[in-house]
Ligand code: ADP
């Protein structure tokens with residue numbers, strides 16, 4: 149019980165730090181239990197992993213919340229944020245060496261993600277935190293530890309862990325929001341829409357490094373009449389905004405008029421945003437993938453023939469491999485890999501695209517003949533992609549009218565307000581001469597094959613000295629000695645997702661790949677397992693981590709595709 153803990157801390161006061169190891173175990177505090185899952189080995193090492201368990205009987209969270217998966221995700225997110233606030237409020241005075249006295253819980257950003265920081269089980273709530281066990285130099289400071297576990301932590305738990313002490317209206321409004329968001333995302337599919345942006349949404353962000361809403365002078369979103377769509381939400385009632393239909397949508401407009409801001413809002417709204425984010429009623433189909441150029445990346449046996457053929461030196465583009473992709477080949481591979489993983493909605497911004505992948509103008513066609521140009525630009529394939537494979541595209545292009553002909557809808561951003569200019573754009577191209585004959589042929593050819601690949605198990609095995617797989621902040625994973633660069637995955641939104649990717653890779657390396665199942669099916673299996681057993685079914689060294697957040701299948705597949713040792717079974 150807690151009396152044992154107090155005795156123990158008193159008895160090891162002043163001893164060498166390793167004596168803290170005796171803490172491992174659990175201590176009953178009456179209305180909660182405190183677990184020490186992993187005890188740090190010195191004051192400078194990463195803080196110890198602790199866990200608090202509160203039975204539902206004691207916490208008194210209502211039945212109808214803890215019985216629903218949707219609501220559990222919201223409650224978990226809500227409690228994580230509540231705990232973070234409480235930690236901030238109560239754990240001010242901290243002294244001693246190294247990480248002495250640190251208390252923390254995972255940080256949540258603007259998105260509501262499935263996390264391991266707070267896990268709602270059938271009978272209890274588990275809160276996973278980190279605590280820096282206090283020391284003076286390398287001597288245990290038992291008194292400071294008693295202060296943390298008998299004074300500070302109880303205050304934190306009391307404030308954030310029990311239904312009677314939390315803001316129920318606030319929790320309730322978040323649950324309602326989540327239900328509306330999920331309803332909208334389902335409705336999108338039924339109505340053949342790719343994304344919805346509610347009128348009144350605030351799309352711009354505070355700055356390039358802050359994802360919070362722009363507070364001053366933000367122009368609220370307002371749909372053009374022709375694209376205005378309404379929904380009757382289960383909780384918020386009638387809502388109106390711009391529905392972007394399936395097909396090919398072009399976003400145009402002058403520089404600095406808000407094109408990228410709109411696309412960024414769409415790409416990040418594959419996740420639900422928290423209340424007061426400004427984008428909480430921006431909803432995008434969850435299979436949307438942002439596509440960009442990424443020169444320098446590694447590509448392993450990707451079939452990029454729909455876009456690229458006849459490279460110099462007869463380089464194979466049916467099984468295209470390179471350690472140093474160009475802008476256009478990297479963008480082609482990014483498209484094909486997204487399709488392979490199952491995406492049926494591509495988001496492309498001219499700002500981050502390779503021009504020669506996107507378009508080729510008439511003058512260039514006259515100068516460089518078709519046989520000398522390996523690239524069939526995206527503009528000549530985007531229609532087939534939709535008609536043959538059901539893949540929609542939303543494309544930002546302010547610098548060229550090449551997409552006017554093929555686009556179903558053209559939206560112009562005009563001082564941050566969208567206008568439907570489809571008719572004007574179509575009128576401009578209607579009296580143009582047909583394209584060069586050769587080109588017409590291109591436009592009528594099929595998109596081509598989306599090839600599923602089978603990764604080889606052996607390339608994921610780690611031998612020798614360095615067999616760890618660990619994440620480094622948001623944008624990188626160290627796979628043994630290999631760094632996987634994730635900095636171009638714009639829809640990866642949290643360090644905790646990257647940590648989770650590392651855990652998933654570790655799991656897949658051991659139990660996932662079998663030299664038979666293709667990449668997409670292998671990942672689906674893992675996601676099914678997580679769905680039925682919870683995120684922390686990922687075994688290994690991260691067993692007690694409260695700092696994992698679930699990434700999407702597309703980011704996991706992207707991480708695997710960027711692993712420079714990746715090997716694919718010959719096809
Ligand atoms: P574009 O891609 O058309 O060149 P951006 O989307 O990059 O333009 O936007 C340019 C600037 O305008 C950015 O600083 C952005 O934050 C700001 N901005 C975008 N939309 C709005 C808006 N609705 N209200 C106020 N500022 C906005």
Ligand code: MG
Nearest residue numbers: 407408409499
């Ligand atoms: Mg832009």
